[in-house]
Amino acid sequence: MKAGDAMLKRFKKNPSSNFPPFQSFPEDSPYQFLSGKILTQTELPLPVEELQLLEEQSLVMKLPSLTNTRSTWQCHRCGTDKPYFFARFPHAGCRKKCTYCRNCIMMGRVMECEPLYWFSPLAVWKKHHSPCQWEGELTNAQSNAAEHIVLAIEKREELLVWAVCGAGKTEMLFPGLTYALRQGMRVCLATPRTDVVRELFPRLTSSFPEVEIQALYGDSEEKSGSAQLLMATTHQLYRYSQAFDVMIIDEIDAFPFHNDDSLKWAAKRAAKDHASQIYLTATPRKKEKRRIRQKQLPTVFIPSRFHGYPLPVPTLKLVTTLRSRLSKGTLPKSILQRIFNQQTGKRQLLIFASTIQYAENIKGILSSRLLVSSVHAEDPARADKILAFRNRELDVLVTTTILERGVTFPSVDVFVIDAGHQVFDEAALVQIAGRAGRSHKDPDGEVIFFHSGKTNAMFEAQEAIHQMNIKAKNQ
Numbered sequence: 001m002k003a004g005d006a007m008l009k010r011f012k013k014n015p016s017s018n019f020p021p022f023q024s025f026p027e028d029s030p031y032q033f034l035s036g037k038i039l040t041q042t043e044l045p046l047p048v049e050e051l052q053l054l055e056e057q058s059l060v061m062k063l064p065s066l067t068n069t070r071s072t073w074q075c076h077r078c079g080t081d082k083p084y085f086f087a088r089f090p091h092a093g094c095r096k097k098c099t100y101c102r103n104c105i106m107m108g109r110v111m112e113c114e115p116l117y118w119f120s121p122l123a124v125w126k127k128h129h130s131p132c133q134w135e136g137e138l139t140n141a142q143s144n145a146a147e148h149i150v151l152a153i154e155k156r157e158e159l160l161v162w163a164v165c166g167a168g169k170t171e172m173l174f175p176g177l178t179y180a181l182r183q184g185m186r187v188c189l190a191t192p193r194t195d196v197v198r199e200l201f202p203r204l205t206s207s208f209p210e211v212e213i214q215a216l217y218g219d220s221e222e223k224s225g226s227a228q229l230l231m232a233t234t235h236q237l238y239r240y241s242q243a244f245d246v247m248i249i250d251e252i253d254a255f256p257f258h259n260d261d262s263l264k265w266a267a268k269r270a271a272k273d274h275a276s277q278i279y280l281t282a283t284p285r286k287k288e289k290r291r292i293r294q295k296q297l298p299t300v301f302i303p304s305r306f307h308g309y310p311l312p313v314p315t316l317k318l319v320t321t322l323r324s325r326l327s328k329g330t331l332p333k334s335i336l337q338r339i340f341n342q343q344t345g346k347r348q349l350l351i352f353a354s355t356i357q358y359a360e361n362i363k364g365i366l367s368s369r370l371l372v373s374s375v376h377a378e379d380p381a382r383a384d385k386i387l388a389f390r391n392r393e394l395d396v397l398v399t400t401t402i403l404e405r406g407v408t409f410p411s412v413d414v415f416v417i418d419a420g421h422q423v424f425d426e427a428a429l430v431q432i433a434g435r436a437g438r439s440h441k442d443p444d445g446e447v448i449f450f451h452s453g454k455t456n457a458m459f460e461a462q463e464a465i466h467q468m469n470i471k472a473k474n475q
């Protein structure tokens, strides 16, 4: 068995249990941008000679991409060992059929015949004297959470920050980020959703103007991912190993992270041994709630919004003809009327639809009278449309659950059409309702769940929001 194989075998059980004898990148090294990365041959930005030189200096090491133990394949980029993710294809280079991994194929193909290159995670990062230029003030609840975050980073511990939608999670991170950057730590702020990265990136760069910050996601302009403070979608973590001193995962309960073991594996591996792990959520899943109850997961809880006003509680509206109308590509008159009436007010309207098709249909129905657009996950113009809505160039934005979280519009009402559909689980509905009343200038906002039969998810979401408001009041 090769040394790399043995290492990876132990790695699989515990990603941070075994650390190969790497050297640290010298402070002025032009290769430091590769620190902590795991890349395939095709992703390598270096000619072979330079790579060899780095290998001789113990700054990079080759690992097998896929290993096969007792007929079970494992991919060492994404960690999966589920048999259905492995397929074979006729590989011209090898003149035979080679196995590759389908689980992480969206990041480029990983093949058994090509190694992975792991670059030394040891590097010296800048110690920033006063990196944070944000001039706002934290509320008492935010300050309390911020103190817990600093402490978790200092002690390299795990912490869950459970903060309601609109609590101002990002700002709560600032003291922790400041502490880490002063210490010369490398920090990753990861999240399952591209829109969240896009939304947070400008806020972070304006608050930390002198710190090198990069945003990394599927179609980001920036591709190197070499910054000291990296923002990334969780998929990008497949390309890191032992790279970060602080790993913050925002929206930890969001799809696809919450139900994808391979992404969790990658997040764990991307963080260094004894890295601090901070998770942020407004709607923890059962698993986290159980760990909180069992006191296995240190948690700080923030039930109030930053502006101090309660969360808008959704109203449920039964429309018996809803599904039959939707299936015919139309909307019940009562809902149409409600939408047009709403438009006489000052707020914009965010409409959630259960499928792309319904979102497009609703857009079509409304477009004769309103400035309206629709977005979904695969929409190439998504970012532009969100920007147009934010700039108030649109009256209405119809969206799938892709905009359920992470995006902030200052003054919107929120309608969910067919809230009984299975895509709207409790977490999604709480998040969706949390889009309303985000600004201190307009802390209300109407939230209506239109449905053709009440579901548990609707009831539970309503109840959860109600409970949060009670806790915020008694704080």
Ligand SMILES: [Zn+2]
Pocket (backbone or CB within 6 Å): 075, 076, 077, 078, 079, 080, 101, 102, 103, 104, 105, 110
């Ligand atoms: Zn894979």
